[in-house]
Amino acid sequence: MPEPPAAGASEPPDAALGEIGRLLAGRGVVVLTGAGLSTESGIPDYRGPTGSLRRRTPMTYQEFVGSAQARRRYWARSHAGWQSIARARPNAGHRAVEELRRGGLVSAVITQNVDGLHRAAGTLDAVELHGGLDRVLCLGCRRTSTRADLDRRLHALNDAFRDEGSPKNADGDAELPDALVAAFRVAACRACGGILKPDVVFFGENVPKPRVRHCFDLVDEARALLVLGSSLAVMSGLRFVRHAARAGKPVAIVNQGETRGDAYATVRVGLPLGRTLTALADRLAAAPPA
Ligand SMILES: [Zn+2]
Numbered sequence: 225m226p227e228p229p230a231a232g233a234s235e236p237p238d239a240a241l242g243e244i245g246r247l248l249a250g251r252g253v254v255v256l257t258g259a260g261l262s263t264e265s266g267i268p269d270y271r272g273p274t275g276s277l278r279r280r281t282p283m284t285y286q287e288f289v290g291s292a293q294a295r296r297r298y299w300a301r302s303h304a305g306w307q308s309i310a311r312a313r314p315n316a317g318h319r320a321v322e323e324l325r326r327g328g329l330v331s332a333v334i335t336q337n338v339d340g341l342h343r344a345a346g347t348l349d350a351v352e353l354h355g356g357l358d359r360v361l362c363l364g365c366r367r368t369s370t371r372a373d374l375d376r377r378l379h380a381l382n383d384a385f386r387d388e389g390s391p392k393n394a395d396g397d398a399e400l401p402d403a404l405v406a407a408f409r410v411a412a413c414r415a416c417g418g419i420l421k422p423d424v425v426f427f428g429e430n431v432p433k434p435r436v437r438h439c440f441d442l443v444d445e446a447r448a449l450l451v452l453g454s455s456l457a458v459m460s461g462l463r464f465v466r467h468a469a470r471a472g473k474p475v476a477i478v479n480q481g482e483t484r485g486d487a488y489a490t491v492r493v494g495l496p497l498g499r500t501l502t503a504l505a506d507r508l509a510a511a512p513p514a
Pocket residue numbers: 362363364365366367413414415416417418
């Protein structure tokens with residue numbers, strides 16, 4: 225017997241799309257994106273139904289900083305997964321968001337993704353809430369460097385390293401056999417010999433305060449908030465949804481599956497993002513707002 229629709233369930237797609245279209249046509253919409261936007265670029269959503277969060281717990285900041293063995297495990301897995309992130313290209317969803325931004329309908333883009341795909345789609349000022357995998361930070365001297373440079377060094381240090389198609393996830397790492405991890409050689413900062421960490425926010429670590437304030441300002445200046453492809457499982461994104469809702473601003477959510485923000489949503493729809501956003505962008509381009 226079919227279950228009755230739960231509270232906060234999606235509206236019929238056409239009605240919901242119409243409402244999101246009207247929201248965008250009013251301009252001043254901040255977009256908050258999550259892993260669901262990048263799955264169509266081949267980057268799996270580790271919180272989604274097939275995600276690897278079910279198989280293992282992501283490394284915390286405390287583990288990473290506290291243990292050389294944990295860092296070796298992190299960098300070995302990350303090295304194996306990096307190529308799939310580096311090769312990934314923006315999909316129709318990223319391109320539609322950029323089209324809406326260029327058209328003045330979207331005022332700002334905040335992303336929880338660390339894959340750099342909004343920037344690759346031309347949204348150069350997308351706020352990367354959790355940082356970016358294409359940069360590396362030294363915990364000693366705080367210098368940042370490029371992941372491309374570190375990638376060359378890790379290849380040179382680990383020329384015998386061979387990863388045989390292990391599963392990859394959205395953090396840009398891979399499941400690896402213990403023997404590969406144990407043999408992996410980690411690189412240190414060229415300038416000071418300090419510990420290198422990807423310039424991303426780990427679990428157990430806070431998003432830098434100025435970045436959070438900037439995002440609250442963007443939401444304050446906006447008329448509405450549109451969430452794309454996030455289950456809002458972590459507070460770092462959910463707080464902006466709550467903030468917008470408390471200020472009486474409309475919150476629209478496009479995500480396949482329930483989200484922790486559903487109770488705050490004025491409209492929600494569970495359709496695939498690439499197709500949905502392209503349809504919205506086309507509709508708005510065909511009938512530009514007065
Ligand atoms: Zn350093």
